[in-house]
Amino acid sequence: MNELRNDWSREEIAEIYNSPVLDLMYRAATVHRQYHESGEVQVCTLLSVKTGGCPEDCAYCPQAARYHTDVKVHKLLPTEEVIQKALEARESGSTRFCMGAAWREVRDNRDFDRVLDMVRGVSSLGMEVCCTLGMLTDEQAKKLKDAGLYAYNHNLDTSEEHYEEIISTRTYDDRLDTLENVRNAEISVCSGGIIGMGEGHSDRIGMLHTLATLPEHPESVPVNALVPVEGTPLEKQPRVSVWEMVRMIATARIIMPKAMVRLSAGRVRMNLEEQALCFMAGANSIFAGDKLLTTPNPEVVQDKEMFQVLNLKPRKAFKDGPAVKFEQIPQQ
Template sequence: MTEVRNNWTREEISEIYNSPVLDLIYRAATAHREHHNASEVQVCTLLSVKTGGCPEDCGYCPQAARYHTDVKVHKLLATEEVLQKAQEAKDAGSTRFCMGAAWREVRDNRDFDRVLDMVKGVNNLGLEVCCTLGMLTEEQAQKLKDAGLYAYNHNLDTSEEHYKEIISTRTYDDRLDTLENVRKAKISVCSGGIIGMGESDSDRIGMLHTLATLPEHPESVPVNALVPVEGTPMAEQPRVSIWEMVRMIATARIIMPKAMVRLSAGRVRMNMEEQALCFMAGANSIFAGDKLLTTPNPDVVQDEEMFQTLNLIPRKAFKGEASVKFEQIPG
């Protein structure tokens, strides 16, 4: 049985990451089958509930106010509209619904109160409800938990060493502090990163090392390939190869065997065979729908065809978690 460890060294992770790719896939596929049903893939939906106008300077993000992109700024959506989108996502087969707001951090105001109402509503639909709202205090995390939040996404993006090349408006420690606040509130942690931002293999290994040596592994690790957007500093970055994605997914699967490894942004540029390699390497979650916040994503029909061809079955919500049962949240 693949051991769950939190004391990985960078050297050990580097050795895994750099092993011959077919051996790496085989080892990851073995670890995957020890801890998961390899035929199951969770289908998630990500909705931008507040778009654009963000004061941060993340080099990859078209929602930063300082960049000139085609993103149309819109204020926080109405709760009813969000709940309708969540119901549509559930009807289309999603079991996790994630709401993203282009904020630097959560502020205690009416907008946050509305997000809490959205969380209650989505939870009451029986979906795993996730949010990504920027930095979060311990008290705010507890409010989200009390409203029924299941998971919180806050990606590390890259290694600590490369981080300052990507973002200057917050620090790596700010990211880690938010993850700690989420953990204290007993909310499931979703944290991964993006490859293709000019980082080295050593940076990719460094990010995985940070995640795998947290006191508890994230329950969810999204692996994103950069989708370059015109108007951002990273608009000209070359496409990430499938083998780079496979190495990241397989290494994450081996060193964090119980986590959901999410094949996230960048799927739109992959054919079915490339995605199948990612599932073989241990990915067991995708985001469905035609958009990931503001960047394109494969449509539902394509994904249904892929699931049929590869004999994949959608994973149920709250699976295998005796301690986390769905409960209605009043209000």
């Protein structure tokens, strides 16, 4: 059985990543079946609860205030509206609901108090509730945990070496510190990255190496293909091929076998066959809904058709996680 390890070397990961693609997929599929049910895919929904106006300069992001994009800035959504969106997501088959706010970091103010209320509300629906709010202190992570937060997303984005080409407004260590604060609060860690931002294969290997050598592997690893947005510095980047996604997903599956590997942004540009290759390579989660924060995503109807054609079955919430207390699920 493929063992759980946190002592992978870059050379070992490079050897896996660069192996013949069909051999790589076979090995990843074998590991996947050791730790997960074949054909089981978790459906997640991602909602932007506060959009645009971010002071950071992430080169891929249309929500940065300094770039001229079509993103409309809106303040934090009303709590009731967010809970309603979560209910609709649950009705359409999602078991994980993630709320994103375009902040550099969480501040201890009324907006954070409202996010804590949103977390309590979504948790009461029996869904895995996740947030991505920027940098977090130890104390803020504990408050989110106490409110019922199940997971926190904070992507590394790319390798430490390539990072300064993409972002200058916070450091790689800032990101790692937030992941440590999330882990210390006993919140499930969600962290991955984006490919197609001008990085080399060594950068992709480097990012995977950082994730796989954390004291504990992230429970969730999103693999995103850049969706170039007009007005951002990366607007002219060429599309990532499905084989590049397959290499990332398969390598992540082999070196972090228990993680949920999430086929995330970029899926809108993939046909059904390309997505099937990603599932074969070890992806076992998708994001549903017509948008991922501000970028387009396949519609729910298309995804339901894909589940039928590929005989995929939806994964339940909290399947392998710790017992989570939540209130009685409201009757519809």
